[in-house]
Amino acid sequence: MLLNVKQTIVFLFFPTLLISQVKEVNPPDHIKTIAFKGNTKESQLPIVKLGEYMVLEFDALNGKEEDYYYKIEHFNFDWTPSILVKSEYMDGFDNQRIRDYENSLNTYQIYSHYKLTIPNAQTKRLKVSGNYLISIFNDDDELVFSRKFMIYENKTNVGVSIKRSRDLHFIEEKQRVDIVISSKNMPFNNPKQNVKTLIIQNNNLNTAISNLKPQYTIGNKLIYKYDTESSFWGGNEYLYFENKDIRAANIGVRQIDLKDLYHNYLFTNTERASKPYTYNPDINGNYLVTHVDADNPSIEADYVWVHFSLLAPKNYRGDALKNKTIHIYGNFNNYTVDESTKMIYDEYNYVFTKQLLLKQGFYNYKYVVLNSGQLDQGAISGNFYQTENNYKVVVYYRDLGARYDKIIGLGEGNSVNISN
Structure with missing residues (x-):
């Protein structure tokens, strides 16, 4: 009997060891110029409003006109797989061939240009907000590359202001981000546990600051006025x-x-x-x-x-x-x-x-x-507090009994108007 109990414990807890954060996979040498964007011209980290479109483009330089397929997965705030099944977050199908491609014209380097727009005839819409990963596969079902993106709902107001560091050691080198999250129609239940934030400098997820907890709660307003915890190196202009x-x-x-x-x-x-x-x-x-x-x-x-x-x-x-x-x-x-x-x-x-x-x-x-x-x-x-940087604040929320992390707001600020 004791042996059976031990086996049950191992069976129940072993799967949690397999859960890990997903990471983006970079492409092989013959895949170039991956541009992933929303409704802007620049290639950037796509953070798009629920119901809006996004475009993924890339070039294949091997001249073989190969077929490529895409799959879309939903993730939690911490980029571990969510428990939602595909029909809960997608209306339509993925694992479809990218049908929109053209060969280069009048170029020394021959390449095929692939373009995928979501939603499309097969993937009609993504139904919920949150973190997503799109993965591109070849004919042999081998992963070629993957990219993260986010979909948000506009349910909260996210105020973002950029200040100089309070630490005199870094006052000339760092920029800190102050945040105020508020909503007239959406109550925050247990915000220190259920509300999570992600601060992104210049669309670079590698240096993002995550999961700061609100320092103050005034009514239905969450206030974040950290110093070191929300500070970024100012860097320099590119x-x-x-x-x-x-x-x-x-x-x-x-x-x-x-x-x-x-x-x-x-x-x-x-x-x-x-x-x-x-x-x-x-x-x-x-x-x-x-x-x-x-x-x-x-x-x-x-x-x-x-x-x-x-x-x-x-x-x-x-x-x-x-x-x-x-x-x-x-x-x-x-x-x-x-x-x-x-x-x-x-x-x-x-x-x-x-x-x-x-x-x-x-x-x-x-x-x-x-x-x-x-x-x-x-x-x-170098690092200079005067450097012009763009900051985005993504706000996640999982209400009591909810099964996934929603993105309920997006705020944006720029250090061009940095103040003390």
């Missing part, structure tokens, strides 16, 4: 280049060469951490595919080898930087830090170099340092 005309020098491009494909050599960048802050408008790490002569840049924009370089003079920071692991960082690759973005140090010229195959357009990027697995975004660019 560097940028534009190569919408690959045959002529554009912004940030110093030299052009044509081999098998066009090569664009950017001006060599220098470290900015030791220099005063200078306002330089950017698009907060984003990118936009453009072509000066194209009616449809999606299939007419070509791929270019873009050569990046970062100066590390020996007599200044060369000895400090040459032993660092430096990466090129931006939304063009979903803020991924791996071997594909790692720069190589040239000891003879005291410069870090890297070439990336990118589609024509306007790109934001910066250089970041990876120290023992920890990302340091300000080691080269």
Whole structure:
């Protein structure tokens, strides 16, 4: 009898060990320019209102015109799988072939451009708010890549204001986010347990701050005025280049060469951490595919080898930087830090170099340092409280007896009007 009880305990609790947070899967080398967006032109983290559409686009550079399929899954606030079955969060079907694709036109690099719009004839609508993951598979049912997105309901007002840090050690380097959540029609039951928040800087989930609890409750108003817990490094404005005309020098491009494909050599960048802050408008790490002569840049924009370089003079920071692991960082690759973005140090010229195959357009990027697995975004660019950053606050709520985490509100703020 005792043995049976032990077996029952193991059976009941073992499945919980298998539950883990889902992570996005990055694509193989032949999949490029993944653009996932809502009703805006820029590629970004899609946070769309329930009932609105979103678009996923990508290029396959292998020239095989392969078939790709998509699946959509619903997740809890902490990105563990929700218990909802597919019919509860989706009207229609997924696991469908992406039918909208075109081949490139008048380009040196041959590619097929795929476009998926949701909702569509097969996936008619997503019925509930919350966290979602879309996964793309090939003909062999192998996962090619996946991307997160969120759907919200407009049930609360989310006020977001950006302040300087109260900590004098970081007052020149950090920005903190104050939040006020209120609703006239929706009561918050046990808000410290049932209301959860996610603060996102520049659409980058990798650096997001999650699950702050309200410090004060006044009627049906939740107030968050943390200092260190809701503070982000200010960073610096992104560097940028534009190569919408690959045959002529554009912004940030110093030299052009044509081999098998066009090569664009950017001006060599220098470290900015030791220099005063200078306002330089950017698009907060984003990118936009453009072509000066194209009616449809999606299939007419070509791929270019873009050569990046970062100066590390020996007599200044060369000895400090040459032993660092430096990466090129931006939304063009979903803020991924791996071997594909790692720069190589040239000891003879005291410069870090890297070439990336990118589609024509306007790109934001910066250089970041990876120290023992920890990302340091300000080691080269610096951290300044004046930096213009975009912040989004996503509010989750699970009422008593509910089976999933709703997103009941979205707030947005910008540090351009930062105050004390």
